[in-house]
Amino acid sequence: MNDAQRQARLMTALKLITEASDATEARTRTAYAYGYLDGLQDEGHLSVHNANSLQSTAMARRDKRLADLGAAPVPNPAQGEDWGRPRTKDEEAGIEWWNALDVDERRRWMAIAGDTGVVADAWVAYKRANESAPMSIELNKPQTLANARKKIAQLSDARHQGDLTYQYAVASGWLSALRLEGLIDSSTFTELSAELNASHREIGATLADGPANH
Incomplete structure (x- = not known):
């Protein structure tokens, strides 16, 4: 993927936040964007500076959309990000x-x-x-796959259903970044997505409902 294509996809992801129909969708789309940006940064396809700038933009768009919808604001910094890893x-x-x-x-x-x-x-x-x-881009590098599975494993840190939804969206964005950047092939993306969905179902069955506070 060239820089122009990457930029277009990032702008689309940010636009989707402002088009969210409700507060949950706004938060989920923001989490997806965070994961997408983290995945690009982790693989060296986006600088730390640009990733942080775009995440701040996503946060600002989320907060504005929540305000437009009359929803409660989100405490910043957002919880659930990959700090301290x-x-x-x-x-x-x-x-x-x-x-x-x-x-x-x-x-x-x-x-x-x-x-x-x-x-x-x-x-x-x-x-x-x-x-x-x-x-050159190497498909399915062991470190790339290991990092993706660490992101999936972070679903187990969820404290309630709202938290789980956030973590799931972040992981989904991460996997999408790897696939769209050509870092993993289609079958590997399908495999990782299946692992993510299975983890989501398994952990979701053990959690109580909770506030969506991201």
């Missing part, structure tokens, strides 16, 4: 690389990354500059 090996490598740079090198790579102020973006710029061959 262990760093990946690539993230650890990026931190070690950054810590080893002198001030001038840090400035240089941050400038190449667009002066976003985010170390992860500078790390991505460095890796791209040092690739010996054009970037």
Whole structure:
């Protein structure tokens, strides 16, 4: 997928939030957008800066739509996001690389990354500059699949039905990002979706109703 196609899909996802017919749909569509953006960022197809900016946009659109619908506002920051997760090996490598740079090198790579102020973006710029061959997309990488299954496993953290709906939408967005970016094939997407749906049913059967507070 090229940048123009990716941007078009992201804008469509954001537009859907403002077109939600009720509060639950607005929250669910926002959660889907969060998951989609997290999936792109995790795979290096979207910078940390851009992902955060788009998530803020999604949050603002959600809040406006809830206000238009006369629904209760959502506490910010939203619960259920993937905060506090262990760093990946690539993230650890990026931190070690950054810590080893002198001030001038840090400035240089941050400038190449667009002066976003985010170390992860500078790390991505460095890796791209040092690739010996054009970037190619590998289907069904073990780490990609492992991260997707971690996202599915997070459904078990849900405290009530409203929380579960949110987590399910985030995971759905994540899987959609992987498929639409060509990072997993159709059969793998179907397999992961089946795992997600099965987990949703199993966990849902054990939870009581609760507020949709995302």
